[in-house]
Every structure is written in structure tokens, then in C-alpha cells.
Amino acid sequence: MSTMIRKLSPTGLGVAVMLLGMLLFALNDAMGKWLVSTYSQGQVILIRSAAALVILVPIVWRAGLSGLVNIERPGLQVARVFFSTAELFCFYFAVASLPLADVMTYWLAAPIYVAALAPFLLGEKVGWRRWTAIAIGFVGVLIALKPSSASLTSAALFSILGSAAFAFMMLSGRQLRNTPDTVLAFWQIIGAGLAGIFAVFMTPSGWMPVQSSFDLAFLSLLGVVAMAAHVLVNRALKLADAATVAPLQYTLLLWAVVFGWLFFNDVPQTSIVVGAGLIVFSGLYIFFRENTLKRRRETAEGLASEQV
Numbered sequence: 270m271s272t273m274i275r276k277l278s279p280t281g282l283g284v285a286v287m288l289l290g291m292l293l294f295a296l297n298d299a300m301g302k303w304l305v306s307t308y309s310q311g312q313v314i315l316i317r318s319a320a321a322l323v324i325l326v327p328i329v330w331r332a333g334l335s336g337l338v339n340i341e342r343p344g345l346q347v348a349r350v351f352f353s354t355a356e357l358f359c360f361y362f363a364v365a366s367l368p369l370a371d372v373m374t375y376w377l378a379a380p381i382y383v384a385a386l387a388p389f390l391l392g393e394k395v396g397w398r399r400w401t402a403i404a405i406g407f408v409g410v411l412i413a414l415k416p417s418s419a420s421l422t423s424a425a426l427f428s429i430l431g432s433a434a435f436a437f438m439m440l441s442g443r444q445l446r447n448t449p450d451t452v453l454a455f456w457q458i459i460g461a462g463l464a465g466i467f468a469v470f471m472t473p474s475g476w477m478p479v480q481s482s483f484d485l486a487f488l489s490l491l492g493v494v495a496m497a498a499h500v501l502v503n504r505a506l507k508l509a510d511a512a513t514v515a516p517l518q519y520t521l522l523l524w525a526v527v528f529g530w531l532f533f534n535d536v537p538q539t540s541i542v543v544g545a546g547l548i549v550f551s552g553l554y555i556f557f558r559e560n561t562l563k564r565r566r567e568t569a570e571g572l573a574s575e576q577v
Contacts, residue, residue, distance in 0.1 A: 279508045279509060280508070280509040280510070280513060282508050282509075283504075283505045283506075283507075283508030283509025283513065283514050284505070284509060284513065284514060284517065286501050286504050286505040286508060287501070287502060287505035287506075287509075287514040287517045287518075288517055288520060289501055290497075290498045290499075290500075290501030290502040290505060291498075291502075291517060291518060291520045291521050291524065292520075292524060293494050293495075293497055293498035293501065294495070294498045294521060295373075295521050295524030295525055295528060296494060296524075296528070297491060297494040297495045297498060298360075298364065298369060298372075298373070298525070298528075299369060299525075299528040299529075299532055300487055300490065300491055300494070301313060301317075301360075301361055301364060301491060302364040302365070302369055302533065303487070303532065303533075304484070304487060304488060304491070305361050305364065305365040306365060307477070307480070307484070308477050308479075308484075308488070309468065309469070309472065309474055309475050309476070309477065310358055310361040310362055310365075310468065311464075311465045311466075311467070311468025311469040311472065311475050311476075312465070312468075312469055312475065312476050312477065312488075313361060313465075313488065313491065314357055314358065314361065314461050314462070314464065314465035314468070315462060315465030315466055315468075315469055316465075316488040316489060316491070316492075317461075317465075317488065317491040317492040317495070318458050318459075318461045318462030318465055318492060319462060319489075319492070320488075320489040320490070320491065320492030320493055321458050321492030321493065321495060321496050322458055322459075322462070322492075323492075324492070324493060324496045325451065325454060325455055325458065325496060328451055329451050329452075329455050337452055337455060337456075340448060340452060340456075341445060341447055341448055342444070342445065345441055345444055345445060346445065346448070346456060348437075348441055349438055349441040349442065349445065349453070349456075349457070350456050350457055350459075350460035351460070352434045352435070352437040352438040352441065353434075353438045353457045353460065353461065354457075354460045354461050354464045355430075355431070355434040356431050356432075356434040356435045356438060357461050358431075358464065358468075359427045359428070359430050359431025359434060360372065360376070360431050362424065362427045362431075363375075363424045363425070363427045363428040363431060365424070366422070366423075366424035367424045367425065367428065368529050368533065368535035368537065368541075369525040369526075369528055369529040369533065369535065370522065370525040370526045370529050370535065370537045370541060370545075371413070371425075371428070371537070371541050372428050372525075373521055373522055373525040374413050374522065374541055374544060374545040374548060375410065375413065375414075375425075375428040375429060375431070375432045376428075376431065376432045376435060377518070377519065377521065377522065377545070377548055377549065377552065378406060378409070378410050378432055378548050378552075379432050379433075379435040379436040379439060380436075380439070380552045380555060380556065381402075381403055381406035381407065381410075381548065381551055381552055381555065382432070382433060382436035383436050383439050383440055384399055384402075384403050384555045384559075385403045385407075386436065386437075386440060387440070390440055391440065391443065391444070398554075398558060399554075399555055399558055399559075402550075402551045402554040402555050402558070403551065403555070405547055405550065405551045406547065406548050406551030406552065406555075408547055409543075409544040409545070409546070409547025409548040409550075409551060410429075410544065410548065411544075412540055412543050412544035412547065413540055413541050413543075413544025413545060413548070414429070414544070415540050450499075450503055454496075454499065458492075515556060516553055516556060516557075519549050519552070519553070522545055522549070
């Protein structure tokens, strides 16, 4: 296996690392769905955050603690922590009641929300092609959601709210490009942990005794697996071009279907399959269109600099 890895080109290795990262994200989500059927969302998030900090603190310590305090745009950093924490709670609330594939479908619509909000919040120009793709993506969300008195449950609404919070977290991340990933992750975990503590102490069933060492291992592994997945995705983006590896995020849907069927006997409904298809199509088109326009701008800037 190690010989095969050494023979891979940087791009091929980036693809392999990204696929592994997506697998770990899906595994983390499946573990979370299983745990919130027994333990409260606050308890799961608190233990998850504590386990992630055990991994992250030595890395931050070696990088220097000054970076944690001297951060760019503190107000936006706080907003990002708020949105990331809201997204996490919404996810665990939704996944406790809905099939994993359903929840993942709503979450993968976040890039469509980002594209729709970017002109208003970031001043980015969006042409008619991307607006058409955005409209198709929203149709996909509506088909998956099936808005009616029977299907518009609190879990479905939390899915939409959570995916919107995820989109705002992505938008704030675009504006904090100069902040190291470890600093963003550290404050994100701290925010989730503090919210977990609040939820544990302020709700009647906030803390339940851990039933077995197996459950404790799973609760702790949530944070470790999530951290490993983030590291792998960041490494993939350094090994290969984003246009090659970023679309692989949609393999999350495949894993969500597989894990949902294997562990929870969930079979996606036709509306979810159709809606997911439209969301994936829209998201991929927006991504590739943005990359095409970016390359054109870079080429034009390069030609202009040569003429000076």
C-alpha cells in the first residue's frame, strides 16, 4: 500500500486524501446520529469538543499562543463561531430524527446559499448563468424538503437553518483568509464546547451517565475523527488544485446513503434523490463557473502586467 501511495502524483494523492477525508466526515456524522439517539446534543458536542481540543492544543501551542489573541476582525471571528456552533447543534438535532442522506442533502446546498448571498454580503458579481444554477439548486431544496403540513417537521426546519448557518460560516471564512486554519478551528471548538456546557446544565436531560466504555470511546472519537477529516481536506487542497478535489465533497451523499442503509435501515425517498441530484448539479456548475471566471481574471491580470 505504501508503495502505491509513493507512486501517486501529487494530484492523484490529493484525490485519494480528499476521498478519505469525505469518508471520515460521513463516518463522523453516522457516529453522531447513533449517539444522539441515546445522549443529548449538548453532551455529545461537549465531549466531542473536549476530545478535539486534546488533539489541537499541542499543535496550537507549538505554533505560538499569540496568534489566538491577535486575530483579524474580532467581530467577524465571533460571528463565525456563533454560526459554526448553531450549525453543529442544528445538525445533531436534525439527524436524530431524519435519515442521514436527507440531512446531508440539505447541508450540501450551503454552497448554493453562499453563491446567492455573495453579491450582497461580499460584493461579488454573479452573472445570469450562476443565477440560473442557484435557482435550480433552490428548486432541488424545495423538492427534497417537500413543504407540506406532513413533511415540514421541526427536524426538517432545523436542517434548513443548519445549512444556512453553515453557509454563513463559509462566507465569514472567505473574509478571514489571513487567519490560520488552526486558529479558526480552535475558537470554533471552544465556542461549541461552551455551548455544550450551557446545554448540559440548562436542560433537564442535559447529561446522562455514559452507559459503556464503548459509548465513551465513540463519544471521544467524534472529535478526533472530525479533526482528522479537516486535516485531510486541507492537505488535499495543498496537494491538488481545488477544481480537482473540491467536487469530491459530494461523495458525502454516497456515504450517507450507504451508512444510512447499513446502520439505520434508511432508504432515501424519491424526492430526496431528485432534490439531491439538482443540488449537486447546481453546486458543481457554480463551482466550475467560478473557477473558469477566476482563471480568466488571472490571465487578464497577467497580460496587463506584461504590457506595463
